[in-house]
Amino acid sequence: MRDNFRTKIKQLLARRVGFRCSNPKCRKATSGPDSTGTMSVSIGVAAHIAAASDGGPRFDGELTPEERMSAVNGIWLCQTCAKLIDSDLTKYTREVLIDWKETAEHLAAADLQGITASKSTDSDTSITFRAEDWSMWKNRGNLPGDSVVIIDGWKRGDVRYSVRFRLRNNLAHEEVLHRFRMEFMDGPNLVLSDEYAFDGDDVILPPRKWVTIDVCCGLHDFNVFQRAKFVLCKAEVLGEGEILRWPVAEIDHASVNFHAD
Structure with a gap:
């Protein structure tokens, strides 16, 4: 049956x-x-x-x-x-x-959301992009060495996020990406372009190989977390000026308790 x-x-x-x-x-x-x-x-x-x-x-x-x-x-x-x-x-x-x-x-x-994902995963795409293990949580600052930012309207801590990006260059020659950003979006409107999530170095993509980028960063502005509904990853192709954007995740606001101690 x-x-x-x-x-x-x-x-x-x-x-x-x-x-x-x-x-x-x-x-x-x-x-x-x-x-x-x-x-x-x-x-x-x-x-x-x-x-x-x-x-x-x-x-x-x-x-x-x-x-x-x-x-x-x-x-x-x-x-x-x-x-x-x-x-x-x-x-x-x-x-x-x-x-x-x-x-x-x-x-x-x-x-x-009115966003076009450039070079996402179509068959003629030169770069394949995957976002894995997206997570958001409130950093309480309970552990020694924790860095805590006090935010107006919060009792303690800040919102942190982490994600693993995997990129594959499908071309026969090397590609280099730079100026990576995490873009927090409210529909078509940009709420925050976060460059601090990345170390600023260029990312070299060897031909036909996967490259992994681990990102862990914090949002120190309550309004960004409150307003943003969706997250994108933005990068530029070095020497070409081509801008790439990929969808990363929808933001689950219920996953972070705003006012817990």
């Missing part, structure tokens, strides 16, 4: 990625008008990350039927990519599909 998705789950998966294929090398629109002008055409598929039944691709026997039928176990794809992920299970693992899904949702959120 297959644990198929309910209609509302399929609709949710499609809406969360803006009705686009979640494969970062595809991102094809999966819905549009038909030729009559009165109907719509859909080429989208709600695919299972872990198979709907025993013996299927990436099946996980530890999942309950409800978990297999949930949105957490689903990914929205076009018909071609839905077939593709089941054709090579070594390449298209659960981890890969989860990464696709998270990236597609971040890109859809950026679109919703």
Whole structure:
């Protein structure tokens, strides 16, 4: 017996990625008008990350039927990519599909905020960007050596954030990025461009290799945290002046207690 998705789950998966294929090398629109002008055409598929039944691709026997039928176990794809992920299970693992899904949702959120993600993850992109392990928390200053900034309206501590960036140069020659910034956005409006999150050095991207950047910094302005809804990473290509922006995360304001001691 297959644990198929309910209609509302399929609709949710499609809406969360803006009705686009979640494969970062595809991102094809999966819905549009038909030729009559009165109907719509859909080429989208709600695919299972872990198979709907025993013996299927990436099946996980530890999942309950409800978990297999949930949105957490689903990914929205076009018909071609839905077939593709089941054709090579070594390449298209659960981890890969989860990464696709998270990236597609971040890109859809950026679109919703009126932000275009430059050189995100399209097939013709020269640089692949991933943001991993995003976290925000309140620094209470309880440990020896903690640096604490007193903020008006707070009892103690400041908001800190951390994230790991992974960048891959897909070209045959070296690329160099500089002037990295963390941009805290309120819709299309820039709230803060934070250069202090980075050490200021140029980042050299060897051809066809991954480079990791770990970022940990603090927000010392209460209004920035309160106003910002979304975070981007900005960089420039050295010598070309080309500006790149990638979506990093949505800000979960409930994750930090404003007034706790």
